Amino acid sequence: MHSDGLCKVGRGLGCRGCGCIGDKKMGESRTIAEWQKSAYEQSAKSGFHDKDPVFSEFAANMHSEASEMWEAYRKGELNKPCDKAERMIEPLTCLEEELADIVIRALDTAETFGVDLERAMRVKHAFNGTRPPKHGGKLA
Ligand SMILES: [Mg+2]
Secondary structure, eight states: OOOSSSSOOOOOSSSEEESTTTTTTOOOOHHHHHHHHHHHHHHHHHHSSSSSSOHHHHHHHHHHHHHHHHHHHTTTOTTBBBTTTTSSSSBHHHHHHHHHHHHHHHHHHHHHOOHHHHHHHHHHHHHTTSSOTTHHHOOO
């Protein structure tokens, strides 16, 4: 696959052949901004940015991935290999696949609508640390 650790398939961000960033070694960490760009580019290559973005579609697609995770749980399949595992560079369980899908959709949504997700995460995570237990009385 990558004997020298460099992708030979990708020509920049969003390599479709292996999922890595073309100018980065496998396993090399990326910033969240780089992940945003990569998720957007890969989504664009797949045709999901061929028209003006509709926010409700992006929100629905994120919800859809969470629903897919819920359905896998209902079927008792969270820790089973996902249906695409044999075609992946490493097999993923249903839980791993759907969590990754949720994050990738969020990254693509952030890039599409100009959100600096790393900054937003930093601010919200800090705020969450100031909230009362169970955010003031929620049951779950
Ligand atoms: Mg999915």
